[in-house]
Amino acid sequence: xxxxxxxxxxxxxxxxxxxxxxxxxxxxxxxxxxxxxxxxxxxxxxxxxxxxxxxxxxxxxxxxxxxxxxxxxxxxxxxxxxxxxxxxxxxxxxxxxxxxxxxxxxxxxxxxxxxx
Amino acid sequence: xxxxxxxxxxxxxxxxxxxxxxxxxxxxxxxxxxxxxxxxxxxxxxxxxxxxxxxxxxxxxxxxxxxxxxxxxxxxxxxxxxxxxxxxxxxxxxxxxxxxxxxxxxxxxxx
Numbered sequence: 001x002x003x004x005x006x007x008x009x010x011x012x013x014x015x016x017x018x019x020x021x022x023x024x025x026x027x028x029x030x031x032x033x034x035x036x037x038x039x040x041x042x043x044x045x046x047x048x049x050x051x052x053x054x055x056x057x058x059x060x061x062x063x064x065x066x067x068x069x070x071x072x073x074x075x076x077x078x079x080x081x082x083x084x085x086x087x088x089x090x091x092x093x094x095x096x097x098x099x100x101x102x103x104x105x106x107x108x109x110x111x112x113x114x115x116x
Numbered sequence: 117x118x119x120x121x122x123x124x125x126x127x128x129x130x131x132x133x134x135x136x137x138x139x140x141x142x143x144x145x146x147x148x149x150x151x152x153x154x155x156x157x158x159x160x161x162x163x164x165x166x167x168x169x170x171x172x173x174x175x176x177x178x179x180x181x182x183x184x185x186x187x188x189x190x191x192x193x194x195x196x197x198x199x200x201x202x203x204x205x206x207x208x209x210x211x212x213x214x215x216x217x218x219x220x221x222x223x224x225x226x227x
Contacts, residue, residue, distance in 0.1 A: 004158070006158075040220075040222075041219070041220075042204055042217035042218060042219055042220050043159065043204075043217050044217075045214055045215075045216075048213070048214060050213075055213070056213070056214060088156065090158055090159070092158075097213045097214075103147075103208055103213075103215065104149065104161045104164060105159075105161065105215065106161070107151075107158035107159040107160070108158050109157050109158045110156070110157065112156070
């Protein structure tokens with residue numbers, strides 16, 4: 001099973017709402033990632049978890065709050081977002097962040113987020 | 117700025133023709149990877165080439181890496197309509213434990 005599952009597929013929220021994005025993998029990977037992607041742009045790294053610990057935070061605003069409850073799950077909690085946060089949010093996993101020679105990332109299909 | 121710059125930004129060819137995309141980067145790397153993304157979907161890993169390799173093949177894909185010029189190219193031979201997608205190079209920068217993606221090439225294969 002080389003699948004990364006993201007839910008929901010689509011999400012519309014108001015600027016005062018609180019919502020969460022979920023990501024799950026069962027490949028035994030110990031590194032998980034959140035990316036943000038705007039239309040016709042490359043994915044931009046937001047957060048990296050390695051062995052369930054936050055490893056990289058790319059200076060993401062605090063209205064985005066990541067959580068890694070266990071090695072298979074990754075959440076992204078959203079609160080008080082702005083319209084410019086509308087984007088495709090991608091989750092990915094890899095065998096091990098520190099395995100520099102490999103680090104092939106497996107991506108989910110993404111959550112299309114619209115902030116009104 | 118993005119580590120990887122790709123050209124062309126967009127490429128449109130006829131089915132059966134070969135497609136070549138190029139990627140340039142700025143700093144020393146451990147490896148360079150190519151990913152494909154169908155419209156609005158997740159990325160799919162295509163091929164990885166290590167910094168000590170010069171060429172790699174996988175099916176209809178051929179990747180070259182020139183570390184002296186800090187550039188790579190992806191060749192797709194005998195293109196098919198299903199190859200229509202965006203293609204991104206991604207570099208694993210020495211000393212960092214993250215991939216940095218290039219701007220991407222949007223490839224359209226016309227039947």
